[in-house]
Amino acid sequence: MINININKEQFSDLLNLHHGVFYPLKNFVNHKQFKNILTAQKIKKKFFPLPIFFAIDKINFNRIKSHKYLKLFYRKNFLCLIKIKDIYQIESKVIGEKIFGSNFKKHPYFIKHIKKNFAYLDFEYKKLNKQKLKHKNFISPKEFKYKIKNKKILAGFHTRNVPHTAHQWAHIYMINKYKNILIQPLIGQYKKNEYLDKVIVNSNKIVIKMYEKNKAFYAPYFSYPRYGGPLEAALHALVRKNYGCSHFWVGRDHAGFKNFYQKYSSQNFCKKNEKKLGIKIIAQREPYFCLSCRKIVNKNCYKKNCKNLKKKMISGTKIRNLLKKNKKIPEYLMHPNISKLLNNKSILNR
Numbered sequence: 001m002i003n004i005n006i007n008k009e010q011f012s013d014l015l016n017l018h019h020g021v022f023y024p025l026k027n028f029v030n031h032k033q034f035k036n037i038l039t040a041q042k043i044k045k046k047f048f049p050l051p052i053f054f055a056i057d058k059i060n061f062n063r064i065k066s067h068k069y070l071k072l073f074y075r076k077n078f079l080c081l082i083k084i085k086d087i088y089q090i091e092s093k094v095i096g097e098k099i100f101g102s103n104f105k106k107h108p109y110f111i112k113h114i115k116k117n118f119a120y121l122d123f124e125y126k127k128l129n130k131q132k133l134k135h136k137n138f139i140s141p142k143e144f145k146y147k148i149k150n151k152k153i154l155a156g157f158h159t160r161n162v163p164h165t166a167h168q169w170a171h172i173y174m175i176n177k178y179k180n181i182l183i184q185p186l187i188g189q190y191k192k193n194e195y196l197d198k199v200i201v202n203s204n205k206i207v208i209k210m211y212e213k214n215k216a217f218y219a220p221y222f223s224y225p226r227y228g229g230p231l232e233a234a235l236h237a238l239v240r241k242n243y244g245c246s247h248f249w250v251g252r253d254h255a256g257f258k259n260f261y262q263k264y265s266s267q268n269f270c271k272k273n274e275k276k277l278g279i280k281i282i283a284q285r286e287p288y289f290c291l292s293c294r295k296i297v298n299k300n301c302y303k304k305n306c307k308n309l310k311k312k313m314i315s316g317t318k319i320r321n322l323l324k325k326n327k328k329i330p331e332y333l334m335h336p337n338i339s340k341l342l343n344n345k346s347i348l349n350r
């Protein structure tokens with residue numbers, strides 16, 4: 001018997017698959033599913049945009065290749081006993097190109113999660129230690145839906161940020177239009193200059209308290225960014241459907257990275273596949289601060305004849321750059337109740 005220690009990202013994938021967060025995918029993809037998702041975004045005739053795989057490096061490959069059973073551990077806790085059905089290989093280059101395009105070698109998800117993968121495992125569970133399939137930043141769709149008593153209309157909002165004024169504009173737009181909103185931040189950043197998990201959790205919990213009680217709900221999405229642009233935005237929509245959302249907000253350059261994708265390609269892709277996703281997509285233009293109206297708007301200004309000549313864009317990067325320099329965050333970028341929580345130690349720096 002061989003023991004394998006899995007990392008935090010693998011643990012989150014395992015939890016999410018086990019608890020139906022990635023439904024209709026229930027297990028790590030097998031060879032056929034991996035290829036079908038890459039080429040046709042499909043598993044068993046159902047739409048599925050990104051492969052969720054279990055990868056091993058060359059060292060582990062050599063350790064396990066002649067074994068049938070493995071024990072998986074996370075932080076010294078026994079998680080499960082698995083029986084290997086298949087160990088398969090897919091060239092990293094093929095995966096990179098299919099997901100991120102020709103520039104894939106510079107993509108952070110490729111560098112961290114694909115480049116070093118030597119092989120992929122297809123397995124079945126023989127024993128599960130359910131007591132350890134838990135995490136403080138994880139709530140299952142079943143638990144969450146029970147907690148909020150299954151709202152008929154619930155609009156989902158994804159973020160991996162501390163909420164700024166453009167996020168709040170979107171929250172309020174959604175509460176006004178759909179009544180109930182689920183703010184579900186992705187918890188599990190790994191890139192330098194992103195916010196720490198606990199800062200994202202606390203600030204999003206605080207923003208919920210600013211809205212009418214029993215209309216805004218919080219749940220973490222325990223995962224990690226794949227920066228997969230349109231494909232990942234579609235995965236986010238499926239995840240929210242599984243958490244009980246009827247609608248999902250897809251942002252400007254949703255799940256994007258630098259200039260890998262067009263500004264509105266995630267919105268367009270999700271809108272195009274709305275039926276296959278089975279969740280309504282909310283696709284709005286980017287909100288900004290109009291300097292003559294002194295308000296956040298996204299198309300129509302507050303003053304009738306405002307020509308909207310002077311505007312300021314709102315971005316998380318802008319705010320994090322101010323934080324790094326220990327500068328004050330202006331109110332047009334962030335509500336003071338939130339900015340007062342932040343300092344230069346709120347950001348990942350490794």
Ligand SMILES: [Zn+2]
Nearest residue numbers: 290293301306
């Ligand atoms: Zn204006």
